[in-house]
Amino acid sequence: MTVTDSAAPTPSTPAPGTATPASNPKGGLDTATLDLPGWQHVYSGKVRDLYVPADAVIPERFGQDCVLVVASDRISAYDHVLASEIPDKGRILTQLSLWWFEQLGVAHHVLASTVDGGVPAAVEGRAMICKKLDMFPVECIARGYLTGSGLLEYRESGTVCSIPLPAGLVDGSRLAEAIFTPSAKAEVGEHDENITYDAVVGLVGEDTAARLRALTLDIYTKAEAIARDRGIILADTKVEFGVDAATGVITLGDEVLTPDSSRFWDAATYRPGQAQPSYDKQYVRDWLTSAASGWDRAADTPPPALPADVVARTRSRYVEAYEKLTGRAFA
Structure with missing residues (x-):
């Protein structure tokens, strides 16, 4: 996330002095309460x-x-x-x-x-x-494969974000060409809402909407080819853009092409027609929705703490994605 000029969060005042790692009851670095000089x-x-x-x-x-x-x-x-x-x-x-x-x-x-x-x-x-950056109120999503919420809509209507797709596609089907399937940013704690391209035009204007779509699909096309050369399929990804006030240029912000913002699959095990193992937090989702967690997703209660093995396997998938994509050892 990048702060926009309109954002007005309440500041917290750090004590002066050298940076001090804050204690964190979860065991890691509490990045929200650091004393960072300046x-x-x-x-x-x-x-x-x-x-x-x-x-x-x-x-x-x-x-x-x-x-x-x-x-x-x-x-x-x-x-x-x-x-x-x-x-x-x-x-x-x-x-x-x-x-x-x-x-x-x-x-x-x-x-x-x-x-x-x-x-x-x-x-x-x-x-x-x-x-x-002055961020646009749009999540820019490119899909090269049919899965997730796009698959659910396709099964109901044969479309994704009102874009018609051929009949007979299955979970994991590769699309003939990548499609732009934006969503409107929701308030914290609520789901982003899939919207049509025409809705994006209504939010940001025709010229800007066309530019956002072109940039998003260009990024996906480049990244998909890079990932494929490394044995990874980039199924879809979310990017965010804003305007640099100093230059007026539409600029890529936030994170980009990480396991948190993208679906990465192992090309060696890719099989259309079934759910694909992914390099992300799928272990976490699967455990939370299993009987072992004891958590009722529909109830108004926070999820339980994760078992050590789920934490370890999730970390391993993130590390594997980094190393396969970059060709560098994570240390």
Whole structure:
């Protein structure tokens, strides 16, 4: 998530001094309450914590419209942030996003990502200094394969976001060409709503809607080819864009092509007509909906803590996705 100019979260005031890792009852680094010299915490989302400059030093280097985006190890499922965390998840998401930004060659929001570049040492590897963007109220989704919510709509109407698709497709079918299936951003704790392209036009105007669609499909096409060369299928992905106020350029923000924002499948085990094992939090979803969890998803109660084996297997899938895509060992 990137802070927009219209966002007005209530700031918390850190004590002055050197950065001090905060204690976390979940066992990891509490990225929402860090004392980071020069930065002030203003907002926490499901996974990321945002800090803005607290003095004049950082704006002198990056400009006033910058934000420190810190990826935590929190994990969410079914619109709940879980009591358990996945070790190293924030570092994996950040490092994989940075790798993809390099591969894609599109305008993006990252200004710095290293300690030498200005990132505080306490959050090295899991944080980026980014431009603030005026974000569009649209989740830009590209689908190259039929699955998930798209499959449910297709089974009912033969369409996905009102785009007609051929008859006879099954779970995991590869589409003849990738399609743009946007959703409207929902309030925290609620589901995003799939919308039509015409609805996007109504929200942002015809020219901007066309640009968002073209950028999204271009990113998917490039990334799908890169992933396929590495033995991974990119089934679908979500990206977000905003406008850089200084340049007026539509700019890629948030995270990009991570297991949290994309469906990655192993090409070696891909079989249309069945659910595909994915490099994401599927282990978490499966356990939460199993009898073993004892959790009733329909009840107004938080999910239970995850067993150690579910945490370990989920971390392993995130690490495997990072290593297969980048060709680098995660350390």
